Amino acid sequence: xxxxxxxxxAARQRQLDRYxxxxxRLSPRSRLGQGLLRAFLCGGTICAIGQxxxxxxxxxxxxxxxxxxxxGSMMIVFMTAVLTGVGVFDKIGQYGGAGAFVPISGFANAMxxxxxxxxxxxxxxxxxxxxxxxxxxxxxxxxxxxxxxxxLYTFFPW
Amino acid sequence: MKRIGRHTILLPNRPxxxxxxxxxxxxxxxxxxxxxxxxxxxxxxFGEETWEKAESRFQYTAADLAIRKAGLTHEQxxxxxxxxxxxxxxxxxxxxxxxxxxxxxxxxxxxTMAESLCLAAMLVDGGYLHNAVCTASSHFCTAERQYxxxxxxxxxxxxxxxxxxxxxxxxxxxxxxxxxxxCRCTHVTLGQIVDMAVKDANNMGAAMAPAAADTLHRHLTDxxxxxxxxDLIITGDLGRVGHDLLLMLMQxxxxxxxxxxxxxxxxxxxxxxxxxxAGGSGCGCSxxxxxxxIFEQFRQGKLHRALFMATGALLSPTSSQQGxxxxxxxxxxxxxxxx
Numbered sequence: 001x002x003x004x005x006x007x008x009x010a011a012r013q014r015q016l017d018r019y020x021x022x023x024x025r026l027s028p029r030s031r032l033g034q035g036l037l038r039a040f041l042c043g044g045t046i047c048a049i050g051q052x053x054x055x056x057x058x059x060x061x062x063x064x065x066x067x068x069x070x071x072g073s074m075m076i077v078f079m080t081a082v083l084t085g086v087g088v089f090d091k092i093g094q095y096g097g098a099g100a101f102v103p104i105s106g107f108a109n110a111m112x113x114x115x116x117x118x119x120x121x122x123x124x125x126x127x128x129x130x131x132x133x134x135x136x137x138x139x140x141x142x143x144x145x146x147x148x149x150x151x152l153y154t155f156f157p158w
Numbered sequence: 159m160k161r162i163g164r165h166t167i168l169l170p171n172r173p174x175x176x177x178x179x180x181x182x183x184x185x186x187x188x189x190x191x192x193x194x195x196x197x198x199x200x201x202x203x204f205g206e207e208t209w210e211k212a213e214s215r216f217q218y219t220a221a222d223l224a225i226r227k228a229g230l231t232h233e234q235x236x237x238x239x240x241x242x243x244x245x246x247x248x249x250x251x252x253x254x255x256x257x258x259x260x261x262x263x264x265x266x267x268x269x270t271m272a273e274s275l276c277l278a279a280m281l282v283d284g285g286y287l288h289n290a291v292c293t294a295s296s297h298f299c300t301a302e303r304q305y306x307x308x309x310x311x312x313x314x315x316x317x318x319x320x321x322x323x324x325x326x327x328x329x330x331x332x333x334x335x336x337x338x339x340x341c342r343c344t345h346v347t348l349g350q351i352v353d354m355a356v357k358d359a360n361n362m363g364a365a366m367a368p369a370a371a372d373t374l375h376r377h378l379t380d381x382x383x384x385x386x387x388x389d390l391i392i393t394g395d396l397g398r399v400g401h402d403l404l405l406m407l408m409q410x411x412x413x414x415x416x417x418x419x420x421x422x423x424x425x426x427x428x429x430x431x432x433x434x435x436a437g438g439s440g441c442g443c444s445x446x447x448x449x450x451x452i453f454e455q456f457r458q459g460k461l462h463r464a465l466f467m468a469t470g471a472l473l474s475p476t477s478s479q480q481g482x483x484x485x486x487x488x489x490x491x492x493x494x495x496x497x
Contacts, residue, residue, distance in 0.1 A: 019354045023364040026402045028317040028436075084310045093312015100312050109312050117308035120208050134311060 035097055042096025046103045050076050073104050080108035085116065110134040160283070163380025167346040173282040174339035174496060175275075176230075176289075176330045179223035180450035181216050183298070183324030186438075189428045194450035195325075196223055202299060202324065210248055213297035213326070216442075217242065217253035220328035220449070221293045228330040229338075230289060235259045235330075237281070239274040240293030241266065242441055243301050243322075250293065257291070267470030268366075268395045269349065270294040271327060271445040272489040275466070278331040279343035279491060288333055295326030296440030305359070305475055318361040320397045320424060321434035327445025329453075335496075341456045341464075345492040347377040351472070351485045359471075359478045363400025363424075363436060366469040369486035370396060371407035373467060377490050378413055385415045389461050392452060393488070394444035394468030395424035397437035423447035423468075444468040462495045 008016065050072040057068035083089040089109050093100045100106065111131065118130040132139065160168050180195045187198030197219065204212040217240065225235060238257055241264035242249040254261045266273035274292035281287045299309055301322040307313050331343065352369040370393055378384065385391060385408070396404055401422045408415045423444045424437030448466055455461045467490035473482075 016355050019368065020356075022403065022406060023356065023361070023399070026406070027361055027364065027399050030316055084312075087310060090310050090312045094314055096312075097314040106312070109310070113308040113311040116310055117303055134307065 038095055039097050039099030042092065042099030043103060044099070046076060046100070046105055049079070050103070076104050077108040080105040081112045084109050084112040107135060110138070163376070165347055165376050166380035167280060167348070169279055169283040169343055169345065171283045171333060172342040172344055172494075173279050173331050173333055174336055175341050175343065175453070175493070176332045176336050176339050177224050177227035178327065178329040178340060178449035178453040179220045179227060180327045180446040181220045181223070181325060182446045182450070185432065186323055186325050186427060186446060189432060191427055191447060191451045194454045195446060196450070209297055209299035209303070210244060211252070213242065213244070213249040213295050213300050214252040216297065216324070216326035217249050217293050217295040217328070218256050220295070220326040221253060221257060221291050224328035224330050224449070225291055228289070228332070230330065232257050232259065235289050235291050236287040237262060238291045238293065239264060239278050241270040241274065242295045243267065244304065249295050249297070249300070253293065266487060266489065267472050268296075268439055268441050268443060269468040269470030269487055269489050270441040271448060272394065272466055272468035272491055275329065275331065275343070275491050276346040276348060276489050279346060282331050282333050285333070290331045291328060292331060293326060293328040294441040294445040296322050296324070296442035298322045298324045301440055315435055316360050317435050318358070318363070318399055319435045320362060320395065320437050320439035321428065322440040323427060323438045323443040323446065325442035325446040327442065327449035329449055339496040340453045341493040342496050343491055344494050345377070345381060347373055347380065347490040349373045349487040349489045351487050353483050353485045355483045357481070357483050359473060359484065361399060362439060362471040362484065363397040364403060365471045365473075365484035366486040366488065367396055367400040367403035367407060370400070370404050370467060370469050370488040371411065373488040373490050374408065375411050375413060377465070385413055386419070388463050388465045389419060390464040391415060391420045392448070392464060392466050393422045394470075395437065395439040396422045396469060397424045397439065399436055400469070401425055426451065456493070456495055459495070464493045466491050466493060
């Protein structure tokens with residue numbers, strides 16, 4: 001391992017390959033159909049709840065379409081934060097997978113759960129330092145990607 | 159030389175295990191082995207402010223209870239050997255702080271209970287210690303935040319993932335032959351690191367099974383025994399995948415295990431309805447099963463000779479992120495009913 005040029009011998013490589021095959025054969029797989037269906041149901045439910053707030057905002061709170069979209073997102077974020085706080089959202093996440101994660105609920109959960117977890121290490125070095133441990137990488141690469149796309153769009157606006 | 163074969167250490171004085179104590183969390187208490195635990199702690203925090211302190215209290219409570227069950231006082235313990243999964247094994251250090259005895263801190267990942275028993279048995283057999291207390295603990299909440307994500311983060315666990323056991327086990331090893339002793343330690347086979355290039359931290363059974371096969375193979379070769387010489391061979395936390403892999407690997411080595419005489423603590427501890435995927439894991443997994451269920455079986459005369467072999471996946475969050483493969487280890491200790 002410390003000799004960078006040395007490669008495992010042919011016999012060792014065969015042994016490793018064979019073991020990898022054995023592990024692959026004996027390891028249970030995630031059920032694709034079930035996962036997709038649950039993600040669809042869970043994501044769909046979250047988005048339907050968001051839609052209810054959109055309609056309510058427009059109908060009863062005198063909101064424009066743009067404002068009501070923000071209102072819907074805020075309500076989903078709020079509800080996820082509460083569900084995370086009372087210890088329910090991790091179960092929804094285990095059930096729904098990407099269906100629970102991809103709507104804005106995933107972002108809210110990714111912010112609230114580290115805040116709860118690390119506050120015991122103090123407000124500065126605990127909560128402050130670790131608040132973005134999960135959302136941080138998404139923000140860094142999401143913002144970077146949007147800047148690159150923005151520059152490209154400036155020069156090739158179509 | 160107190161050695162037989164290449165790697166197996168013979169314990170001619172056959173040190174006794176005087177007592178054991180198993181303190182388990184709520185979910186573990188609801189499992190099939192619930193009745194064998196000394197205490198089941200319903201509160202994950204065990205009355206403390208942090209998960210880490212709670213884990214430490216689990217470990218102290220187990221050690222204190224084991225010492226009292228052995229009819230000893232803290233002053234009569236010559237050394238404590240123990241560890242856990244936390245960075246810098248804090249749970250063990252904080253727990254032993256209360257015992258006022260020399261401390262050998264150990265890190266063997268989930269193999270810690272076997273590692274501490276092996277070392278304690280050797281030190282006691284050599285006459286360097288009279289009474290030693292061995293401890294190991296893990297806590298779902300401390301392990302989760304250290305190795306994976308915050309507790310309330312809604313990530314999905316793959317079916318090969320295992321569930322870290324909340325609990326602590328402790329055993330007192332002693333040279334004095336005691337009428338109420340549970341069993342005697344006869345052989346120790348220390349593990350060597352075996353790495354079969356498994357990288358998936360969510361499939362630790364696959365990373366550890368080759369190490370278990372290696373230690374078991376060396377133990378049986380050195381002692382001239384066969385798997386059927388043991389009433390029970392007990393692995394620590396291979397889980398469903400590792401359990402099946404070990405059966406295959408031993409078959410290939412020409413030392414097939416009898417599935418009715420082989421158990422994995424990770425599979426025994428939880429029932430399928432408890433949704434722990436591939437089974438339990440963590441230092442506490444083998445510790446509570448040994449100190450609760452297995453010792454109970456010895457006491458009831460159902461076991462005469464058993465091989466306790468806890469396995470460890472020696473990865474760290476850093477090594478995982480840097481793309482290293484997972485080194486596996488397994489330590490084995492042979493136990494015989496006390497005459």
